[in-house]
Every structure is written in C-alpha cells, then in structure tokens.
Amino acid sequence: SNPNLQSRGALVVLEGLDRSGKSSQCSEIVSYLQSIGLATELWRFPDRDTAVGKMISAYLSNESNLDDHTIHLLFSANRWEKRDKRSLMEEKLKAGTTLIVDRYSYSGVAFSSAKGLDFNWCKVPETGLLAPDIVLYLDITPEKAAERGGYGGERYERLDFQRKVREKYQDLQDASWKIVDACLPMEEVQKKLREHVLELIKACQNGKPFSHLWL
Ligand code: TMP
Numbered sequence: 001s002n003p004n005l006q007s008r009g010a011l012v013v014l015e016g017l018d019r020s021g022k023s024s025q026c027s028e029i030v031s032y033l034q035s036i037g038l039a040t041e042l043w044r045f046p047d048r049d050t051a052v053g054k055m056i057s058a059y060l061s062n063e064s065n066l067d068d069h070t071i072h073l074l075f076s077a078n079r080w081e082k083r084d085k086r087s088l089m090e091e092k093l094k095a096g097t098t099l100i101v102d103r104y105s106y107s108g109v110a111f112s113s114a115k116g117l118d119f120n121w122c123k124v125p126e127t128g129l130l131a132p133d134i135v136l137y138l139d140i141t142p143e144k145a146a147e148r149g150g151y152g153g154e155r156y157e158r159l160d161f162q163r164k165v166r167e168k169y170q171d172l173q174d175a176s177w178k179i180v181d182a183c184l185p186m187e188e189v190q191k192k193l194r195e196h197v198l199e200l201i202k203a204c205q206n207g208k209p210f211s212h213l214w215l
C-alpha cells in the first residue's frame, strides 16, 4: 500500500506574540476536538519538564544568562529531544492522534532573530523536523497584547522586543499559515480556528502526506 495515503492525525501549530491568547485557544481546541470524539493531544514548546527545558525555564525567568546562540540551540534541542530515538510526534500522528502544539520552530526563529541573530542561521537547526500541516497565527499588535493585563516577568515580555518579533514572524509566513485576528471576540477566534482545524483533519484522514522543515 502507498504509505503516503495512510490516514493520520493533523499537526497543528499555534503561533503568536506573548499574550496573543494562544494557550487558551489551544486548550479550547483540544477540549472541542476531544468532545466530538477525535483523539487529540496538547503539546507545547518550550517543554519545560525535560532536562533542556529546565535550562530554558531558568533562562526565561532570568535565573541564568546564556549566549544568544546557545539558548537558540537549546530551544531547538528541546524540539529534537521529543524524538527520543524515535519520532514520538510522527508516531502519534500515524496512530491517528491530532496534535495541537503551542509554539514551534517559528517561535524559535522569530525570537532569536529579533535579537539580531542571522535569520537563516536560526532556521538551520530546525531543518528536518516535521513541518506542521497548518500554522494558526494569532495576530495582535504588541500594544494590544500588553493591554491584556500586561506581561509577566519573563525575559522577552517587553513591548519594544515584541515589536521586532512580530516583524520576524511576518518574514516566516508561508502557504501553511492562516492569519487570525486575535482581537476579535474570543468566540469568533475560536470559531475560525475550529473551522481551519476540522477541514485540515479531514485532509489528513484522507492521507495528506507529511513534509519537513523548511518546506
Ligand atoms: P511560553 O510563554 O509560550 O512558555 O514561551 C516562553 C518564551 O520563549 C516566549 O517568550 C517565546 C520564547 N521562545 C523562544 O524564544 N524560542 C522558542 O523556540 C520557543 C518555543 C519559545
């Protein structure tokens, strides 16, 4: 049989600035998909529970300082380590589970290149990871994001820096991206995300082939 035509789950990535509403929307989509009987898991990057994730977490909370290249590679390693000898991500998808992923390689490139690291250099360590079937970008200006109860105390949560990140996100957009206005009422954002995801899940059930970064 043609392995490209195997039914599988969808790899869905949500991206956006800090305070764009990603995490709430991720949880919402996961509950919704599970409620209609679709096998779904919530993943997030950074995954702060792994050994590398703990180093990232200390860096983000300013408990440690690292060279910009070093932390970039740790964020990338945090995605690669989820493979752990085999590709857990690919296995889950092949078993029919849809993965809703809160941030992925696009955050890696956008945040590091916003610091001034070379854009193409930032993309290299992500090369060969599974490409998402769709990137749902929750678009918000940093000013509007900051109004939402302000930022927490983490390293990148500053208005001037988030402005740069937004520009880098714009340079990363490709055909797999859907831009959703994050300032619409929550229910409307929710509805748009559900529509995109349901359509995609159908395509993946019909054997949409996998692809890898960078498309
Ligand atoms: P979080 O708020 O979604 O937990 O993410 C923590 C911060 O890490 C957020 O400001 C975005 C940043 N980040 C990177 O700089 N590189 C990455 O690869 C990822 C996944 C996140």
Ligand code: MG
Residues within 6 Å of the ligand: 018, 019, 154
């Ligand atoms: Mg955050």
